[in-house]
Amino acid sequence: MDLYSGYINKLIEELAALPGIGNKSAQRLAFYLINMPSDRVRHLTKVIMDAKENVKHCKICCTMTDQEICPICANKARNHKQIMVVENSRDQAAYEKTGKYDGVYHVLNGSISPLLGIGPGDINLKELMVRLEGDVDEVIIATNSSLEGETTAMYISKLIKPTGIKVTRIASGVPVGGDLENIDEVTLLRALDGRTEL
Ligand code: ZN
Secondary structure, eight states: OOSSOHHHHHHHHHHHTSTTOOHHHHHHHHHHHHHSOHHHHHHHHHHHHHHHHHOEEOTTTOOEESSSSOHHHHOTTSEEEEEEEESSHHHHHHHHHHSOOOEEEEEOSSOOBGGGTBOGGGTTHHHHHHHTTSSOSEEEEOOOSSHHHHHHHHHHHHHHGGGTOEEEEOOTTSOTTOOGGGSOHHHHHHHHHTOEEO
16 A cells, blocks of 8 residues: 555655665655745755756866866866876865865766776766877876776776876775765875875
8 A cells, every 4th residue: 555645656766766865765855845835846946957957067177067167177276287087076076175186187977887888988088088188297097996996997097008198096095896985085185195106
């Protein structure tokens, strides 16, 4: 027997499909939303749609931004000769929060996973190679230490080697399979400082 109406069940189902939200949280959120004044719900819906429709990818580093060029790429005070390659904008945010990295980033928007059918052509590698035609001293590979992250790191390093540009990999102080965004600043900085040349 269904406890709730079809509409509520549908809402709970949709919310539960979001990452990090289990069935219980989905129920709590669903009831909260339903009890919210209509104009607040309308506002929330609009904020989500606005974000969805206006956020694009930086023309240089591919991170999510609402400008053509993101604030980090546009910042002349950063070291544009040092590029840190990360899997997604969340990992970039984790490093950015430490406030200790003054280079720039390249966001792959994924990692190579033969198992999931994600190949090198499915992540932002072409864009990275175009950037390397410019003046670059070092590429720091900061993909996760999961199987996919390591596969991606190896692939990128092989790709860059012939260009003669220095390629480094962050130290494996980062727990295996750990998402960079969940790791504390000290560990992130230690991983960055302890990076080794590939
Ligand atoms: Zn950018």
